[in-house]
Amino acid sequence: MAMSSLSLNWVPPTFPKKSNVPQSNELARPNSLSLQNNSATCPKETISNEENNCKRRQLLLGVGALTANLLPAASLLAEEIPPNYSSFVDIPDGYSYYYPSDWREFDFRGHDSAFKDRFLQLQNVRVRFIPTDKKDIHDMGPINEVVYNLVNHYYAAPNQFVDILDMQERTTDGKNYYTFEYALASQNFASTSFTTIAIGNGRFYTLVVAALERRWKRVRNKLKVVADSFRVLDI
Template sequence: MVVSSCSLSWISPCLSHKLNLPHSNYLPRNTATSSSNTVFCALETTPIGESHCQRRPLLLGIGALTANLQPTKLLFAQVPDRYRAFVDYEDGYSYVYPIDWKEFDFRAHDSAFKDRYLQLQNVRVRFIPTEKQDIRDLGPMEEVIYFLVKHRYAAPNQRPTIYDMQERTIDDKHYYTFEYVLTSPNYSSASFATIAIGNGRYYTLIVGANERRWKRVRNQLKVVADSFRLLDI
């Protein structure tokens, strides 16, 4: 893995399917009927190309599960303690999230998990179609991230600050990961975002929390941001 990084801080006012695995075994979706459960997704495409899905539990035998897991066997072996792996073979991505978080529906996103008690502490993933082949095709990392945070992530009443940027290369796939804070008059949030392009799609993972808790949970959420991987589909 090749990693390069740079830092940038700035402030500007008022700027205009699926398999879910725990660390050591399969995550049971219905313990009354099965000790392991594979969850796949039927795609539905919106007019703007965002993906939504209806998750259907599909019970498989051990042999079938083993066969499906072979392409990402190494990935599962590297899931950190106290995290679970979420793997979407159909949509081509995976990541880990804290083991005590629960799944929820986040509008216009393909998957999402949140803290059981602190709903603003969550991770979500979305993707849209693109003709680009690689995240580097969007331009220099600093310019791409600056534009995203300023014009896409920040609301008009929010002041954005970018604290760190990193480019990672894993299995010949490139990822941009960056840390940023959005400050409004009454509330501030801090987040990590990881973006990547593959499979004809532009993927975005965002994991964040209330800024008041950021120092306490930052390292935990960085693991989530760094875990995002593209899968070939």
């Protein structure tokens, strides 16, 4: 993948288009933690890869509590996780977010981490990042310009209709975030998503959490928690 810095008026050239169909391989995520609301225990699974992932996350939790590299996220780990959510914390890559605790980790090509609904693969969250020389999301431009460029020139395929539904800006722990809601529709397929973007650690981070349009009203509030939970950690 060719990497480049972001400029103010840009059509993101560094992200090749990705398939909307997630890959099914389970991820190996060393140096990251997936913590549930009540404990670090995992449900029984019939797939051996998921059992291995579960044991790995338990081991990471036990070892991580004793390692110094968890200190930058100590305050995050101390926060109460919302009911029915788990917390994913990636210390080396500098980010964290919540995801529904009944979702499972999987490999979404070109992304650093991803979780999906056990039965609805297109209902998922994924995160990736690219290098940038920008210091803050405001360096990219006003939220309306940035969102319009991203949705129309990157997220939407040429045959899709775009409907930008909402844009929000927030500041958490001194870092600025843009979160926006938008629908993409073609003749045979329609989806709605939240995307949260932020800049930190010399990286442009993108979190996308999506569902099929016909389910959006039922799951919107649930997925908004995921979008609003995204945080960039100092590394």
